[in-house]
Amino acid sequence: MADREHTAVAIIGSGPAGLTAAIYAGRANLAPVLMHGPLPGGQLTTTTEVENFPGFPEGVQGPELMALMEKQATRFGATIRQELVTEVDLAHRPFTLTTPQRTLTCDALIIATGATPRSLGIPGEKELTGFGVSTCATCDGAFFRDEIIAVSGGGDSACEEANFLTRFASKVYLIHRRDELRASKIMQERVLKNPKIEVLWNTVVTEVQGQRPQGVTALTLKNTKSGDLSTLPCAALFVAIGHIPNSGLFRDSLPLDENGYIVPNPNSATTSVPGVFVCGDVQDHVFRQAITAAGSGCMAAIEAERYLEQIAD
Ligand code: NAP
Numbered sequence: 001m002a003d004r005e006h007t008a009v010a011i012i013g014s015g016p017a018g019l020t021a022a023i024y025a026g027r028a029n030l031a032p033v034l035m036h037g038p039l040p041g042g043q044l045t046t047t048t049e050v051e052n053f054p055g056f057p058e059g060v061q062g063p064e065l066m067a068l069m070e071k072q073a074t075r076f077g078a079t080i081r082q083e084l085v086t087e088v089d090l091a092h093r094p095f096t097l098t099t100p101q102r103t104l105t106c107d108a109l110i111i112a113t114g115a116t117p118r119s120l121g122i123p124g125e126k127e128l129t130g131f132g133v134s135t136c137a138t139c140d141g142a143f144f145r146d147e148i149i150a151v152s153g154g155g156d157s158a159c160e161e162a163n164f165l166t167r168f169a170s171k172v173y174l175i176h177r178r179d180e181l182r183a184s185k186i187m188q189e190r191v192l193k194n195p196k197i198e199v200l201w202n203t204v205v206t207e208v209q210g211q212r213p214q215g216v217t218a219l220t221l222k223n224t225k226s227g228d229l230s231t232l233p234c235a236a237l238f239v240a241i242g243h244i245p246n247s248g249l250f251r252d253s254l255p256l257d258e259n260g261y262i263v264p265n266p267n268s269a270t271t272s273v274p275g276v277f278v279c280g281d282v283q284d285h286v287f288r289q290a291i292t293a294a295g296s297g298c299m300a301a302i303e304a305e306r307y308l309e310q311i312a313d
Helices: 016-027 042-046 062-075 137-144 156-165 185-193 290-312
Strands: 003-012 033-036 079-082 087-089 095-098 102-111 115-117 148-152 171-175 197-200 203-211 215-223 229-233 236-239 243-245 276-278
Touching (some): 003 095, 003 290, 016 033, 016 290, 033 102, 042 062, 062 079, 137 148, 137 236, 148 156, 171 203, 185 197, 215 236
Parallel strands (some): 003 033, 033 079, 148 236, 171 197
Antiparallel strands (some): 087 095, 115 243, 203 215
């Protein structure tokens, strides 16, 4: 039978939001228990150099930053477990979280489940994931040394991935559906100045060609203006077209906006359920930065601490 356990504060998610919440709750002597899924450290562990997190003037690798945050959280008494939460009951108190290993009850819950990379939903994409189709340049870029690589997207992620991939690739095509990049000016400049990157404007990928286990051989492209189809021979496609909030567990218990983001109360990490707090990318469709996620994790932990003091009175 699965174990049963109770904690004052449970945290779901181990990105910058969840780990910052764990640091603050740990320092408040609340001995938080943090549960995370198969990607410890969250999305930052799939990124390359983080140049804009304060305190690292030379930049820091995403996985290293997350390892440091985890070390800091455990130093203050947080327990961190790789256990996927499959069910939550927020209608009864204490709240109940179910994982394959145990049933965890908690007086306060901090949700920091983040967001998942969006996929194109085109033929060949799913079938060839892990065989040339990827959403993580850091993880998979080095497999395509001296090959031609394509990146789909026009935001900061796509530009960052395209730049990073030029370390390995002989050439990188950045495929964007419009004639203007969404990315910040500095990222745009880096892409446009990089001699190894060619931007294919007004273009979408309609099919990934190839087979397992040999991998991707080409992409079918469509010009969004003319409708013309073409074939681009390449060895890999990195999809970097944004994210979907990981809010499915809370669909029935918390208000979500039209894109699935959890809606906190204004200027707060509190939600419509007292004792349930939300932070990080699962509630943020505007900034989605490591530093804003960390800041909101801090807010969630401070508000959770105040809530626990209130219910103890
Ligand atoms: P994003 O800003 O939402 O950009 C997504 C891109 O993918 C857009 O260019 C969009 O095209 C395109 N796209 C979306 N769906 C598509 C589809 N079905 N087919 C083809 N193209 C599609 O997402 P992001 O780049 O992941 O960035 C998310 C946030 O993280 C942003 O706030 C960003 O600034 C931040 N970020 C920052 C850094 C950094 O500062 N170093 C690095 C990465 C991310 P349209 O432009 O036409 O909508």
